[in-house]
Amino acid sequence: MVLQPGSCKRRRDATLPCLGKFPLGPGPPRAQWRFLVVNPAPAPASLRIPTFDDVQTARARIAGAAHRTPVLTSRTADAQAGATVFFKAENLQRAGAFKFRGAYNAIAALDARSRQNGVVAFSSGNHAQALAYAARLQGVSATVVMPRDAPEIKVAATRGYGAEIVFYDRYTEDRAEISLRLAADRGAALIPPYDHPDVIAGQGTAALELIEDVGEIDLLVVPLGGGGLLPGSALSARALLPACSIVGVEPEAGNDGQQSLRKGEVVQIPVPKSIADGALVTHVGNHNFAILKDTVDDIVTVTDGQLVETMRFFAERMKIVVEPTGCLAAAGVLQGAIACGGKRVGILLSGGNIDLKTFSALLERRAFR
Amino acid sequence: MVLQPGSCKRRRDATLPCLGKFPLGPGPPRAQWRFLVVNPAPAPASLRIPTFDDVQTARARIAGAAHRTPVLTSRTADAQAGATVFFKAENLQRAGAFKFRGAYNAIAALDARSRQNGVVAFSSGNHAQALAYAARLQGVSATVVMPRDAPEIKVAATRGYGAEIVFYDRYTEDRAEISLRLAADRGAALIPPYDHPDVIAGQGTAALELIEDVGEIDLLVVPLGGGGLLPGSALSARALLPACSIVGVEPEAGNDGQQSLRKGEVVQIPVPKSIADGALVTHVGNHNFAILKDTVDDIVTVTDGQLVETMRFFAERMKIVVEPTGCLAAAGVLQGAIACGGKRVGILLSGGNIDLKTFSALLERRAFR
Numbered sequence: 001m002v003l004q005p006g007s008c009k010r011r012r013d014a015t016l017p018c019l020g021k022f023p024l025g026p027g028p029p030r031a032q033w034r035f036l037v038v039n040p041a042p043a044p045a046s047l048r049i050p051t052f053d054d055v056q057t058a059r060a061r062i063a064g065a066a067h068r069t070p071v072l073t074s075r076t077a078d079a080q081a082g083a084t085v086f087f088k089a090e091n092l093q094r095a096g097a098f099k100f101r102g103a104y105n106a107i108a109a110l111d112a113r114s115r116q117n118g119v120v121a122f123s124s125g126n127h128a129q130a131l132a133y134a135a136r137l138q139g140v141s142a143t144v145v146m147p148r149d150a151p152e153i154k155v156a157a158t159r160g161y162g163a164e165i166v167f168y169d170r171y172t173e174d175r176a177e178i179s180l181r182l183a184a185d186r187g188a189a190l191i192p193p194y195d196h197p198d199v200i201a202g203q204g205t206a207a208l209e210l211i212e213d214v215g216e217i218d219l220l221v222v223p224l225g226g227g228g229l230l231p232g233s234a235l236s237a238r239a240l241l242p243a244c245s246i247v248g249v250e251p252e253a254g255n256d257g258q259q260s261l262r263k264g265e266v267v268q269i270p271v272p273k274s275i276a277d278g279a280l281v282t283h284v285g286n287h288n289f290a291i292l293k294d295t296v297d298d299i300v301t302v303t304d305g306q307l308v309e310t311m312r313f314f315a316e317r318m319k320i321v322v323e324p325t326g327c328l329a330a331a332g333v334l335q336g337a338i339a340c341g342g343k344r345v346g347i348l349l350s351g352g353n354i355d356l357k358t359f360s361a362l363l364e365r366r367a368f369r
Numbered sequence: 370m371v372l373q374p375g376s377c378k379r380r381r382d383a384t385l386p387c388l389g390k391f392p393l394g395p396g397p398p399r400a401q402w403r404f405l406v407v408n409p410a411p412a413p414a415s416l417r418i419p420t421f422d423d424v425q426t427a428r429a430r431i432a433g434a435a436h437r438t439p440v441l442t443s444r445t446a447d448a449q450a451g452a453t454v455f456f457k458a459e460n461l462q463r464a465g466a467f468k469f470r471g472a473y474n475a476i477a478a479l480d481a482r483s484r485q486n487g488v489v490a491f492s493s494g495n496h497a498q499a500l501a502y503a504a505r506l507q508g509v510s511a512t513v514v515m516p517r518d519a520p521e522i523k524v525a526a527t528r529g530y531g532a533e534i535v536f537y538d539r540y541t542e543d544r545a546e547i548s549l550r551l552a553a554d555r556g557a558a559l560i561p562p563y564d565h566p567d568v569i570a571g572q573g574t575a576a577l578e579l580i581e582d583v584g585e586i587d588l589l590v591v592p593l594g595g596g597g598l599l600p601g602s603a604l605s606a607r608a609l610l611p612a613c614s615i616v617g618v619e620p621e622a623g624n625d626g627q628q629s630l631r632k633g634e635v636v637q638i639p640v641p642k643s644i645a646d647g648a649l650v651t652h653v654g655n656h657n658f659a660i661l662k663d664t665v666d667d668i669v670t671v672t673d674g675q676l677v678e679t680m681r682f683f684a685e686r687m688k689i690v691v692e693p694t695g696c697l698a699a700a701g702v703l704q705g706a707i708a709c710g711g712k713r714v715g716i717l718l719s720g721g722n723i724d725l726k727t728f729s730a731l732l733e734r735r736a737f738r
Binding site: 067070072073075091092094096312315316317318319320321322352353355356357359360361363364 | 436439441442444460461463465681684685686687688689690691721722724725726728729730732733
């Protein structure tokens with residue numbers, strides 16, 4: 001059997017089945033995929049789009065495993081936004097980001113045989129660590145494909161969670177291809193970082209908890225990268241608060257989601273450059289866009305400078321560490337990109353994983369000004 | 370009427386009536402004190418020592434005003450301590466520290482006339498800001514006596530809370546004397562930072578919430594400065610969990626509490642030098658010691674280096690900003706000063722107020738190594 005995973009450069013057709021941000025060629029007949037990839041993203045016509053029921057199922061699965069993160073408030077933030085603002089602090093989630101929810105849920109959804117064979121991830125960011133951690137907690141073996149020159153701290157953290165690490169050369173090798181081969185060899189489930197129904201459903205539990213905790217809100221603002229958190233959140237908000245507006249926030253340099261929403265189809269952009277390193281995707285996932293286009297009211301952008309100011313605000317006034325990507329939604333509200341005068345506004349802080357050296361440089365504005 | 374507030378240098382008799390850390394001379398007859406100071410600390414024989422009932426009263430008073438701060442957990446911290454550790458995150462309290470609890474409670478306890486006349490504080494640290502904030506929320510005017518060269522950020526924050534600021538020259542003037550005169554002129558209540566029964570009772574609500582949230586613990590570890598938080602916490606723990614051990618943690622350079630506990634009386638030391646700037650007191654308060662001596666099992670110390678490592682741990686692994694003083698108890702547990710193998714351990718993180726420049730310098734270990 002020959003698989004031909006294409007890179008984004010080679011295959012730009014956004015309607016192709018998509019695995020993470022790596023569109024695949026047509027490949028083998030779908031019947032054979034189960035040996036390779038659990039829940040691969042099929043063609044849009046047959047996408048398995050999660051619903052609020054799936055979010056509720058996810059919530060039951062992750063109960064006791066994921067932290068129920070606190071909702072934080074600040075009079076200073078309220079004054080700055082001219083609104084009543086509720087921050088769902090997913091930077092305080094296990095492994096430092098909301099990603100743990102989706103990863104844990106996707107593993108919990110596997111059948112017994114798949115669990116025996118383990119899971120594979122090829123993200124080098126928050127998803128990989130979340131998956132490794134979630135796998136260990138469920139007694140499932142995890143393999144993470146990482147570039148040989150990945151930061152030592154990330155390698156150590158992922159290994160610390162008990163995952164096997166397979167290194168690749170980012171200049172000569174294709175991580176998707178390596179991951180697919182690994183998954184095929186082991187009959188393991190490849191769990192992509194966002195383009196996956198169980199991942200999306202898991203991420204939706206954060207907004208569900210937020211709404212349970214604070215009651216009615218008029219506006220929900222969520223960071224947008226590949227689109228795991230925003231569509232998941234939208235499922236919860238649409239089901240619980242039909243009148244609530246839902247707005248996504250992207251880095252200005254990577255506004256593929258905004259373009260996609262306006263055009264009504266997935267738009268692909270060159271790899272963007274921003275300090276929001278969790279949102280440097282070239283296009284949102286197919287499952288993700290299928291939800292976004294029907295549920296999200298608007299997608300706005302913020303600059304790197306606005307992210308830094310927001311990060312400083314969180315450290316100085318709210319005493320929390322939020323990584324630049326995690327500041328996207330808050331920057332949209334606190335820096336004025338989103339009009340929310342007088343409203344009750346829920347904001348998702350998506351993560352806090354930033355190395356201390358970069359963090360302190362940004363705090364002192366030694367970079368990005 | 371002539372008041373003669375002495376400085377610590379002039380009057381070292383720890384058994385004298387004490388206002389904060391400024392022992393007073395005998396002064397006017399007690400009957401006249403109500404015009405000057407509400408609840409001045411009388412001689413030990415007649416101290417009004419708060420009880421757990423006072424903590425419960427305080428809890429009712431601060432409900433809805435103070436944040437019910439979250440309890441955070443971390444598998445990494447558990448592994449490091451060899452215990453199950455619960456962090457009560459008072460760095461996420463309003464105004465950035467537990468001080469808000471005691472300040473709010475002390476103001477709420479004033480009678481109508483005193484409230485009309487306002488409150489006076491002379492701390493330039495967390496207490497002043499907490500008092501200013503708590504006063505504004507209760508519609509009481511606050512005056513804070515601050516050194517003319519106080520950091521602009523502290524002046525701005527205190528003024529931002531609506532307090533009047535009276536500057537003094539720290540090299541030629543006595544802030545206690547100025548505060549007393551102000552309080553006398555206005556009939557205002559002078560609320561000291563820790564040596565006060567209503568302040569102590571208010572601080573005790575943090576441990577009360579912690580125990581409510583996590584249930585039984587074997588060991589409660591609390592930072593010790595002047596002794597507001599530790600005795601308040603001890604009142605709650607002794608009442609709710611009689612078998613729970615209670616340990617205070619001081620900076621190595623300022624172990625007056627440890628010496629006092631061992632000697633059985635308040636020991637005074639020279640002004641200590643440590644990055645734990647919230648614990649640089651020369652001796653614990655009289656009300657405070659009266660509780661400590663009967664309830665606290667031990668007081669241990671940690672070094673500045675251990676505080677920095679702990680602060681880095683919180684930023685890197687738990688995504689929170691904890692000031693050095695706020696790290697005292699955690700450092701005692703995580704850096705091995707306290708044996709807690711296999712126990713369920715509650716730890717109070719007392720505050721997060723540190724300027725970003727100092728914070729980032731410490732994160733990068735550009736200081737204190």
